[in-house]
Amino acid sequence: MENLMHSKVYVGTYAKYNNGSIKGDWIELNNFSSIEEFYEFCSELHSDETDPEFMFQDWENIPSELISESSLSENIFSIIEKVSHLDYKTLEAFAAWISIGNHDIESDDIDSLFESFEDDYQGYYNSEEDFAYQIIDECYDLSDFVKSYFDYESFARDLFMSDYTYENGHVFRNS
Structure with missing residues (x-):
């Protein structure tokens, strides 16, 4: 791509x-x-x-x-x-999103296709666990004490079982 x-x-x-x-x-x-x-x-x-x-x-x-x-x-x-x-990073993310195969680039409306990509794209992360850390920081008000006991690896596994996809470092919400 x-x-x-x-x-x-x-x-x-x-x-x-x-x-x-x-x-x-x-x-x-x-x-x-x-x-x-x-x-x-x-x-x-x-x-x-x-x-x-x-x-x-x-x-x-x-x-x-x-x-x-x-x-x-x-x-x-x-x-x-x-x-x-598109800049290189966005183009790389779009290519990763297409490779997941949830959309039909042959017949889908192009504007809708790109809108879906923009809605689904969550950013670039070094790992699924890094994404889980960000979700916890942004969405939950946990004390540092509780965070030290939180199982980020298991939380990441649960997130990526159904809600998100990780492809070549890029995270996408499953739509």
């Missing part, structure tokens, strides 16, 4: 492939703002065919949920646009 701004796809056609040719070209997706614009360019690239059936023979830096040999998700251009405005 971090390299999505540098995503590209090798576009050929099934007709050329079936006739023994893999002629096509690498196309950088960040040069387009919509699927229509992309397909128009592909049509110009393969203008020697009347109605080219595009074949995506290879790709780089594109999540597998967004591409297959015969299709490219319409969402990819909106996602590229959105992630281009």
Whole structure:
């Protein structure tokens, strides 16, 4: 996901492939703002065919949920646009959140997807236990004496059984 701004796809056609040719070209997706614009360019690239059936023979830096040999998700251009405005840490967190698999980046509304991410993201922590320490400090008024006896490890385990997910240092609320 971090390299999505540098995503590209090798576009050929099934007709050329079936006739023994893999002629096509690498196309950088960040040069387009919509699927229509992309397909128009592909049509110009393969203008020697009347109605080219595009074949995506290879790709780089594109999540597998967004591409297959015969299709490219319409969402990819909106996602590229959105992630281009994110700083590295936020982009890393978004990639971790997507990898959890609770959301469908291929078909979910992009604005809703990013709103859900912002709602779910709790921050970066060195461990689940560090997150538990913060929850106790922010939500409970425990004396230092009681805190010294509190089992943070067990509390963290309980938090992450159902309410939260820890992925590559990032904590997300399960929604």
